[in-house]
Amino acid sequence: MAVDTRIAAQLRDVHHRFGEAGVLQDVALTVRSGEIVAIVGPSGCGKTTLLRIVAGLLRPSGGEVARPDSGVGFVFQEPALLAWRRVDSNARLLARGEDAIVNHLLTVSGLLEHRHKWPHELSGGMKMRLSLVRSLAARPDLLLLDEPFGALDQITRHRLHDEFGALHESEGFSALLVTHSIDEAVYLADRVLVMSSAPGRIVGEFAVPFPRPRSDDLRYSSEFAALVGNIARSLYRYAGDA
Amino acid sequence: MNEIRPPATPRNSTHRSPRLARLAPPLAVLGLVIAGWYGLAYSLDNNFASADGSALIIPPPHQLFVGLNAATVSRIASATWVSLGTAAVGLLLAILVGVLLGVAMSFSRSLESAFWPWLIAVQVTPVIVLTPIIVRVVGASFTARLIVTVLIAFFPIASNTLFGMRSVGRALHDVFTLAGASRWHRLIHLQLPAASPAIFAGLRVSAGLAVIGAVVGDFFFTRGTPGLGRLITFFFQDTRSGPMFVTALIAALIGLCFFVAVAALRRLLVSPWHRP
Amino acid sequence: MASPLTSRVTRVVLATVLGGVLAACGTDATNTDDKNTPSTDVSTTNATDSAANAGQLATVCDSPVVVQTDWYPQTEHGGIYELLGDDYVVDAERGATTGSLVFRGADTGVDLEVRAGGPFIESPVVTEMFLDDTITLGYVGSDVALSRYAEAPTLAVFNALTINPQVVLWDESKHPGVSTISEIAAEVRAISVFGDRPYMRYLVAQGVVPTDKVDTNYKGVLMLATDDIAHQGFATSEPFRYANLESGAVATAYQLVHDVGWTSYPQNLAINKLRLEPLRPCLAALVPLMQQAQIDFIESPDRTVATILDVVERLDTTWSQSPELAAYAVETMERLGIVDNGTTPIFGDFESPRLDDFVARAVPILREQGLPIPDIVAGDIATNEFLDADITMP
Known part of the structure; x- marks a missing residue:
């Protein structure tokens, strides 16, 4: 399927089954160039499966998937670093020769001074930053993120949210973010999609009107709280027995 | 009344020489072993009823080297060379065979299900008792020695390679899949490095087994230059207990060297990055 | 026979x-x-x-x-x-x-x-x-x-x-005409003896037996019928035992180690x-x-x-x-x-x-x-x- 240059990824009528169980049904979504789209949904609703289908790691049972020819970046729940490679070697794993970009990314993520360390010497936040840097070093048009901040403490998580926002501003990539945190989705995304479970369907879509760059103050605004509340109500309506 | 005391100064001994503190317990055990050895040597009836005062059954530690003339030393040296060579080459082959088998089984579930029960069968068989048959088929050659050593030593490496390869997380595999990595690239840059701590754990066991295979298997190698195992039986037949104990100590020393070599290699290749 | x-x-x-x-x-x-x-x-x-x-x-x-x-x-x-x-x-x-x-x-x-x-x-x-x-x-x-x-x-x-009744003996029918240890050593796969015996060292040193033919695995089993070897024995015993094997008589020939010079x-x-x-x-x-x-x-x-x-x-x-x-x-x-x-x-x-x-x-x-x-x-x-x-x- 031809991809509109203004569209980073598009899914039409995607459904997927694992054996008898329907996991995804009639999923359609579009990620526009430069846009960050978040998907929220209850655990086990098929968010990760959807992300793997977008990445091309999983062939859907049916439907059409369009993704950038240049490939996609993927940031997993865990940092998925190569423990036997030092920080800079991990950062360069997927890079295509451009040293300057990797050094730039290491610098802005505060990893440059740690570049000779082993992954086990890094904090959880540093590991996740490195995972992000590794994905971005390949200069993907579309970055897929599967609950990348879920395992971090709140302070670190919020700090990474801002760093991610800054990277997005400077690098201009598109992103599809799967998360179970509505806060996170609203803070990071331009649009939030709500997914129901068993089978997973897109049951709601919320535009996030807050301008960028966003700052921590936004989290404590009533508009932010109201939007989070709306999404939560939509989510709970479809959450089923979960 | 409630005067505040300065904290007690830590005891100097532990501070001044932590190395000594660490070495003391094993040295104490060594002392006990040597004391027990002396006790045994001097409690056996007529152990020293010989003409020259040498021990007839068990030499006390200070008499270990009494019978070590040039000819005996040269016999022990050539036996050491045979056993060391067998153990070393055998271990290298066991690594090769073990890693290849582990990799092959990790690539294919059907290969794994075909091979695994038989590998277990080989593992639980005391292969040493098959030595005479192996000798009968291949001849009492270096090849036969190697076969015995490899059969005894390869399993821990094969199984640990398999488990190590299988332990690579899905996310890491996905990273390589997304990068369009070839199977070979994935093996070299992801699976083998990830499996290396497990492989080294297997290697540590296999190194000990290789020495056992080379030395104990040698009891059955009755032709050509004797290795340490057969030399021990020769010394035993001649009741030359000093050289016999020395030969046994050398066998232990080879085992120790292998252990230390594997540990050193592990410290070089794995320890810096691996946190279990 | x-x-x-x-x-x-x-x-x-x-x-x-x-x-x-x-x-x-x-x-x-x-x-x-x-x-x-x-x-x-x-x-x-x-x-x-x-x-x-x-x-x-x-x-x-x-x-x-x-x-x-x-x-x-x-x-x-x-x-x-x-x-x-x-x-x-x-x-x-x-x-x-x-x-x-x-x-x-x-x-x-x-x-x-x-x-x-x-x-x-x-x-x-x-x-x-x-x-x-x-x-x-x-x-x-x-x-x-x-x-x-x-x-x-x-x-x-x-x-x-x-x-010394110590001999090296062999299957006469498989090795007709052989009468000395030196000759049989050239024909068989190995000469089987118990342990590292001095007389065998002597035979090797004398060039009677090549060193790679010496096998120290002898356990007292009558192996001539089943293996291409010669082995140690007593002139006073093994030839008779072979001649009266239940599985079939084996005719043996032998040479005394004494006759090769080990006159212990x-x-x-x-x-x-x-x-x-x-x-x-x-x-x-x-x-x-x-x-x-x-x-x-x-x-x-x-x-x-x-x-x-x-x-x-x-x-x-x-x-x-x-x-x-x-x-x-x-x-x-x-x-x-x-x-x-x-x-x-x-x-x-x-x-x-x-x-x-x-x-x-x-x-x-x-x-x-x-x-x-x-x-x-x-x-x-x-x-x-x-x-x-x-x-x-x-």
Whole structure:
């Protein structure tokens, strides 16, 4: 399927089954160039499966998937670093020769001074930053993120949210973010999609009107709280027995 | 009344020489072993009823080297060379065979299900008792020695390679899949490095087994230059207990060297990055 | 195959009968035993002296006299069992057979304990002789005496076997025309021997056997039928065992290791040399009896063979002997000169040029194995001091 240059990824009528169980049904979504789209949904609703289908790691049972020819970046729940490679070697794993970009990314993520360390010497936040840097070093048009901040403490998580926002501003990539945190989705995304479970369907879509760059103050605004509340109500309506 | 005391100064001994503190317990055990050895040597009836005062059954530690003339030393040296060579080459082959088998089984579930029960069968068989048959088929050659050593030593490496390869997380595999990595690239840059701590754990066991295979298997190698195992039986037949104990100590020393070599290699290749 | 064997057995019987007659002729008049009828033959007056010795044994020897043999009871040990009275008892646990020490029917007043070797002892005989003070005499070959001289010096006082029955034997039908160890070594895959034996070292050093043909795996199994090898054995035993295999007779040929130059005296009665002085009076009385008993046994083996077979049965091990095998052994010992006067008329003596030559030949071979052998001469490991020079094999 031809991809509109203004569209980073598009899914039409995607459904997927694992054996008898329907996991995804009639999923359609579009990620526009430069846009960050978040998907929220209850655990086990098929968010990760959807992300793997977008990445091309999983062939859907049916439907059409369009993704950038240049490939996609993927940031997993865990940092998925190569423990036997030092920080800079991990950062360069997927890079295509451009040293300057990797050094730039290491610098802005505060990893440059740690570049000779082993992954086990890094904090959880540093590991996740490195995972992000590794994905971005390949200069993907579309970055897929599967609950990348879920395992971090709140302070670190919020700090990474801002760093991610800054990277997005400077690098201009598109992103599809799967998360179970509505806060996170609203803070990071331009649009939030709500997914129901068993089978997973897109049951709601919320535009996030807050301008960028966003700052921590936004989290404590009533508009932010109201939007989070709306999404939560939509989510709970479809959450089923979960 | 409630005067505040300065904290007690830590005891100097532990501070001044932590190395000594660490070495003391094993040295104490060594002392006990040597004391027990002396006790045994001097409690056996007529152990020293010989003409020259040498021990007839068990030499006390200070008499270990009494019978070590040039000819005996040269016999022990050539036996050491045979056993060391067998153990070393055998271990290298066991690594090769073990890693290849582990990799092959990790690539294919059907290969794994075909091979695994038989590998277990080989593992639980005391292969040493098959030595005479192996000798009968291949001849009492270096090849036969190697076969015995490899059969005894390869399993821990094969199984640990398999488990190590299988332990690579899905996310890491996905990273390589997304990068369009070839199977070979994935093996070299992801699976083998990830499996290396497990492989080294297997290697540590296999190194000990290789020495056992080379030395104990040698009891059955009755032709050509004797290795340490057969030399021990020769010394035993001649009741030359000093050289016999020395030969046994050398066998232990080879085992120790292998252990230390594997540990050193592990410290070089794995320890810096691996946190279990 | 059958006919030469039959004729051989016939000869054994003849020899036995003949020997019995001769022995009967040589027996002293004072004997009361039925089978040793009095005689007036003058050719063996020495027997009178021996009998006189027998009388005083109780005054000079501690009882029991203990002889440690090197293996299960077998015909090669006949001379010692010859001295065992019919009142013997067998201790299967220790492998010891104890009875009155009887010479030609006359009870000497001391007991004789003959101990089986092999699995019944933890160490070689020579070591046992130093570990166990109760052993009077042990079987020690001249090569072993040399090997262990530094820490366990022994002194041989009598050789029971003049020539070593040790052979290398092979399947005659597979190797027709082969008559020497050197020739068979070139034809077979390996020569199987038990452990690192000095005689095999000697054969290798002499170029008789290539070193890669030596296999030290011999466990006493008759392997010629199933394997392309030659192996060690006793001329007095293995050829007969092969000829009577249940799975089919195998015709064997062999060469004595003695004939290739390893002229060790194989089965000497030796003492712990540290105990020479206290034992001296006993040996002077006892050794002539052992000399004569060995001759008596060869000449009239029946009673003692029966004793050996009985002891073997009572020891209740996997070891077996048969009257036929015993007859073959006795016949072979005579035919090959295994029990013989040698070059001097004195029976059981250590002959000077032979033992000197052997010491000169063996010491370098043994030293090569790392055995710490001091510079010694034949007289250090053997003496003729206690022999009765008049006792000779007729």
